[in-house]
Each structure stands twice: as C-alpha cells, then as structure tokens.
Amino acid sequence: MVESICAAPTIRSIEVPPPPTWPELSEEARAALRARILRLLAERRAVLVAHYYTDGELQSLAEETGGCVADSLEMARFGTESDAETLVVCGVRFMGETAKILNPEKRVLMPDLRATCSLDEGCPADQFSAFCDAHPDHTVVVYANTSAAVKARADWVVTSSIALPVVEHLTARGEKILWAPDRHLGRYIERMTGAEMLLWNGACVVHEEFKSFALERVRRLHPDAAVLVHPEAPAEVVDQADVVGSTTQLIRAVVELPHPKFIVATDAGILWKMRQVAPDKTLIPAPTAGAGATCESCAHCPWMAMNALQNLEQVLLTGDQEIQIDPAIRERALIPIRRMLDFARQRPARA
Structure with missing residues (x-):
C-alpha cells in the first residue's frame, strides 16, 4: 500500500470563528419566533433541510414542517425529491452548494453563508487541481465536505456513509485513488479496503x-x-x-x-x-480535553453553530443569503455527485 501526503495548508492555518452568541429568548418569545418561521416557510413555499449537527431546535422544526434532518447524503437526496420552490439548508456551505448543484431551478438559502467547514477551507481548488494534475493516473475521489470547484475536479464525490463501498468498487477495478480532503477518513478507508491511495492533508477541527x-x-x-x-x-x-x-x-x-x-x-x-x-x-x-477529562466534551462545529432560529427567520424575510454557483462549475460538479447517487441506488451504503 502506498500513501502520500501533499504539501497542503495545515489545519492550523484555518481561522476558526468564536462561538456565536444569540440573545436569550423567553419561552413566549421563542414560541412566537417559531410561529413566524412556520408562517414564512409556508408563504415562501420553502422547506428546511437540516444536518444532524445543527441545533436541536432547528432539527425539530425541520421535522415538524415536513423537511429533512439527515446526513449529507440523505440531505442531497431529499433536495432532489422535494417539490418546494426554496430549499433552506441549515448546515454548512458545501451542503448548500450541493443542493444548488442538484437543483439549479430552485432557490437555495442558508441562515449564514459564512458557515463553512475546515475540510473545505483546507482544500483550495487551485492547489487541489495542481495536485490532481501531478497524478493523472489516479481516480479522484473527494469527500462531500469540499467546495463546488473541488467537486468539479473530481471523478467521484462520496459521503462517509458510502465512501467504503465506492472505494472497494474502484479498487476491484484496479484503479489507483487520489483522496481528499480528510486524511483520517482516508487512512481509515485504506486500512479497511487495502486501496492504494494518495491522501490530501486535511482534517476536521472537531x-x-x-x-x-x-x-x-x-x-x-x-x-x-x-x-x-x-x-x-x-x-x-x-x-x-x-x-x-x-x-x-x-x-x-x-x-x-x-x-x-x-x-x-x-x-x-x-x-x-x-x-x-x-x-x-x-x-x-467523548472527551476532547486532556488531563482530568471524564465525560465532558466541547465537540461542536463552530460553523454549524452559526445556524439558529434568529437568522433562519431573517433569511426567510430577506432572501439575502442565497447560494450562487458558476454554471460551468455546477455542470462539472454535477457529474461526480450524480455518480455517487446512482451508485447509492444500485448498491446501498454499508450499514
């Protein structure tokens, strides 16, 4: 098995935002806010698509209104099946971009477009493209936690729920794999499949x-x-x-x-x-602390925390946090995403 780590930006070069602070709401104020959001969702013909890592109130609201609470693979599927005119993606930016790639005719909003991902930030499209160009004999497989531009350079897009069967499939065909961006997930897949993989040097800050x-x-x-x-x-x-x-x-x-x-x-x-x-x-x-850690953890994505009831209401009122993607990039990125979804339909992700 061969492994290579490219000279990518390290995780320490990524600026992690401080946790957002939201005004304390009384029970009455919170109930009124939820009621306004429910009304706006109906008026805008919008549906909520929330990730499991977002605040529980947002997950609850998505379920209550016929939306979706899921991992990134199921979020992608739901967007294509919904008849809503507007998708409001509560998560991080690559999730909103994936929704727009798959649904160019729909309006895709997010509570805060600044909500990014350390894996996405640590894999700039220009540097990644150069890495791919240096290894033209490799099949390019990228994790969903990447920008639309990085996906546009890939042969396959995968989520953690389907990465193993996809890599097993490619290895069985004798293909060498260039993997990005999460090195820990890449190494795990190497160990489980015996695949020959070149790994990008990225990691999740959480x-x-x-x-x-x-x-x-x-x-x-x-x-x-x-x-x-x-x-x-x-x-x-x-x-x-x-x-x-x-x-x-x-x-x-x-x-x-x-x-x-x-x-x-x-x-x-x-x-x-x-x-x-x-x-x-x-x-x-599980603990993220060192000495003295027992059962306490601060493991929560600071960008996921940028999603809240307050800015959800604001984006529904103004529509000013809309995902836009260059059409040429969208068309290229659609190919590996569709490849993943087609593969998932033919061979369900490993349980």
Whole structure:
C-alpha cells in the first residue's frame, strides 16, 4: 500500500470563528419566533433541510414542517425529491452548494453563508487541481465536505456513509485513488479496503480534537458502554470504537445495539437525534480535553453553530443569503455527485 501526503495548508492555518452568541429568548418569545418561521416557510413555499449537527431546535422544526434532518447524503437526496420552490439548508456551505448543484431551478438559502467547514477551507481548488494534475493516473475521489470547484475536479464525490463501498468498487477495478480532503477518513478507508491511495492533508477541527488517552479514561469509568466513532477522528480513537460510521450509522447503532450506554465521538449535535430515537439509553460525549477529562466534551462545529432560529427567520424575510454557483462549475460538479447517487441506488451504503 502506498500513501502520500501533499504539501497542503495545515489545519492550523484555518481561522476558526468564536462561538456565536444569540440573545436569550423567553419561552413566549421563542414560541412566537417559531410561529413566524412556520408562517414564512409556508408563504415562501420553502422547506428546511437540516444536518444532524445543527441545533436541536432547528432539527425539530425541520421535522415538524415536513423537511429533512439527515446526513449529507440523505440531505442531497431529499433536495432532489422535494417539490418546494426554496430549499433552506441549515448546515454548512458545501451542503448548500450541493443542493444548488442538484437543483439549479430552485432557490437555495442558508441562515449564514459564512458557515463553512475546515475540510473545505483546507482544500483550495487551485492547489487541489495542481495536485490532481501531478497524478493523472489516479481516480479522484473527494469527500462531500469540499467546495463546488473541488467537486468539479473530481471523478467521484462520496459521503462517509458510502465512501467504503465506492472505494472497494474502484479498487476491484484496479484503479489507483487520489483522496481528499480528510486524511483520517482516508487512512481509515485504506486500512479497511487495502486501496492504494494518495491522501490530501486535511482534517476536521472537531473530530481531530478527540483524545485517545482521555477516551480510555472514560471507557474505564463506563465499562458497559459501547464506543461510537466517526471515521474523521484520529486512528488511535477509531481503534477504540465498537462502531465506526457516518452520522446515520451511529444513530442506528444507538437504537440497535443492546448496550445501556454509548460514548459518542462525533459532533455533539448528533445527541439530539440519538436522545429522540433512544430515550432509554445513556449518552456520554467523548472527551476532547486532556488531563482530568471524564465525560465532558466541547465537540461542536463552530460553523454549524452559526445556524439558529434568529437568522433562519431573517433569511426567510430577506432572501439575502442565497447560494450562487458558476454554471460551468455546477455542470462539472454535477457529474461526480450524480455518480455517487446512482451508485447509492444500485448498491446501498454499508450499514
């Protein structure tokens, strides 16, 4: 197996925003705000598409109004199937871009267009294109957490729920793979498939902060707990997992496994859905801290936190946070995304 890391910008070069602060709302004010949003969604013929990592109130509102709460693969599918004129994507920018790529005729809004992703930011399209040009004999596979311009340079786009079967498929055909941007997910796929992969040097600022030694302490405190890990985490954290998988796969594990407790090593936003589907289970966030860490975690994407009821109402009122994509880039990016969706229909993602 051959591995190469390119000289990409390191994760430390990415400016991480401070957590947003929103005014405290009384119960009465919050109920009134939700009521206004419900009215605006109906007036705008709009539907909410929310990721599992967003605030629980947004997930609840999406479900209540016939929208979608899902991982990025299911978010992409939902947008193409909805008859709504406007998609309001509560997540990060690459999710809004994917929705627009698949639905050019629809208006795609986001509560805050500045909500980006460290993986996206750490993979500039010009540098990535040069890396691809230097390895023309490789099939280019990019994670969904990338810009439309990076997707336009790819042969395949994958999400964490479908990456393994896609790479297995390509390896069986004898193809060499250039992978971007998450090196931890790439290394996990290498180990699971034996694929020959060149890896871009990117990482998620949330998942990279999980600490293996702190996780070991929590496991000792809760020996009856199963450990659930997203494959964007470092290998020494993944190695301690009972289940490694996408957000959807980890939620399914909480329901299906018999364990009374689960230590969860992914963005804390997922806990809202886990508590909803398995209210009898005890959920313990995996630690991102060092000495003294037990069950507390600050694992929450600062860009996901930019989505809130307040700016959701604002974007529905003004429509001024609209996703726009150059038509030429959109057409090229559509090809690998469609390839992923077609593959998913023919061969469901690994459970």
